[in-house]
Amino acid sequence: MIPASLRALLDATDGQRRADWAGREIWLAREPWGELAVSLQGAQVLHYRPAGDPAAGDPAAGDPAAGDPADDPAGHDAPSDMSPGGWLWVTPTPQTLPGAIRGGIPLCWPWFADERTADESPDRSGPMHGPARKADWRLDAVDEHEEGVELHLSPLERLHSQLAPRAVIQANANRLHVELITEHVGETPVKITGALHSYLAVADARACRIEGLAGARYLDKLADFAEREQQGELGIRHGLDRIYHSNAELVLDDGRRRLRVARQGSDSAVVWHPGDELPADTPTEAGRHFLCIESANTRLDPVWLVPGAQHLLGTTLSLTSTP
Numbered sequence: 001m002i003p004a005s006l007r008a009l010l011d012a013t014d015g016q017r018r019a020d021w022a023g024r025e026i027w028l029a030r031e032p033w034g035e036l037a038v039s040l041q042g043a044q045v046l047h048y049r050p051a052g053d054p055a056a057g058d059p060a061a062g063d064p065a066a067g068d069p070a071d072d073p074a075g076h077d078a079p080s081d082m083s084p085g086g087w088l089w090v091t092p093t094p095q096t097l098p099g100a101i102r103g104g105i106p107l108c109w110p111w112f113a114d115e116r117t118a119d120e121s122p123d124r125s126g127p128m129h130g131p132a133r134k135a136d137w138r139l140d141a142v143d144e145h146e147e148g149v150e151l152h153l154s155p156l157e158r159l160h161s162q163l164a165p166r167a168v169i170q171a172n173a174n175r176l177h178v179e180l181i182t183e184h185v186g187e188t189p190v191k192i193t194g195a196l197h198s199y200l201a202v203a204d205a206r207a208c209r210i211e212g213l214a215g216a217r218y219l220d221k222l223a224d225f226a227e228r229e230q231q232g233e234l235g236i237r238h239g240l241d242r243i244y245h246s247n248a249e250l251v252l253d254d255g256r257r258r259l260r261v262a263r264q265g266s267d268s269a270v271v272w273h274p275g276d277e278l279p280a281d282t283p284t285e286a287g288r289h290f291l292c293i294e295s296a297n298t299r300l301d302p303v304w305l306v307p308g309a310q311h312l313l314g315t316t317l318s319l320t321s322t323p
């Protein structure tokens, strides 16, 4: 679910790959395999929709419910400034530059949340979730073929004295895969955290289920990081902010789609929705249509990088039809 203005840009593309949206340069594609939109601010995937996405509310996509708006929670209860379809969510009212866009898959680097250490930020200053998501990135390589696309990006300016990040984004008719690779180009070991802060589009954030976390330990950020154990699968009915100590593959079931969320290089799965306390850049109606499941490295699994070493933090989204 994306802003109608971004949808209009995608619909208007006639093969060109660059457009401006909300003051940012966007790389976009609308091809037989599906659709992809990436903001060069933050190397942030904003939209992904594989061909035939059955929950799009679009008769052409083969959605049997699409003919009857009342039966189609995927699309027709969308706020008027939002367009249904796709696996990711973006706010219709993003902050102006140099603010970050809320939605899609922001890259949080080289620290997660406000847990920056002296390694990541010598004076422990800097924005929540690190500078990468607000920085300008450049496209270093694009590999387009009939089945999909692969993009390689790196920041225009150096974001850390000893670390160099780059992002790889792969999209095709079956999956979206994002990698954030950190290379140590300095002289002394450095500790990092970070996250791929995926905003997944859901029918209603208060009626979702996440499978794969039963029995996992987690830190409850809303209870001063109290440590708890997940009893059974996670049913979401209200706001939550948790860091699960788990590397398990997860399935997000919102009643209309079962999305598999696989993670690489991550022993922390962050599950977040602000409930009724929505951020200022998120209108009430739009705000109930996302749930964040983040592939993360947090205080539970920080990564020590030695000179010459690399770390890959990744996430892969695909469908599962198996209940």
Ligand SMILES: O=P(O)(O)OC[C@H]1O[C@@H](O)[C@H](O)[C@@H](O)[C@@H]1O
Pocket (backbone or CB within 6 Å): 113, 128, 129, 197, 221, 241, 242, 270, 272, 279, 294
């Ligand atoms: O508003 P931001 O900076 O994008 O952060 C959103 C949320 O991101 C989550 O990852 C954190 O666990 C939350 O505590 C935080 O509120």
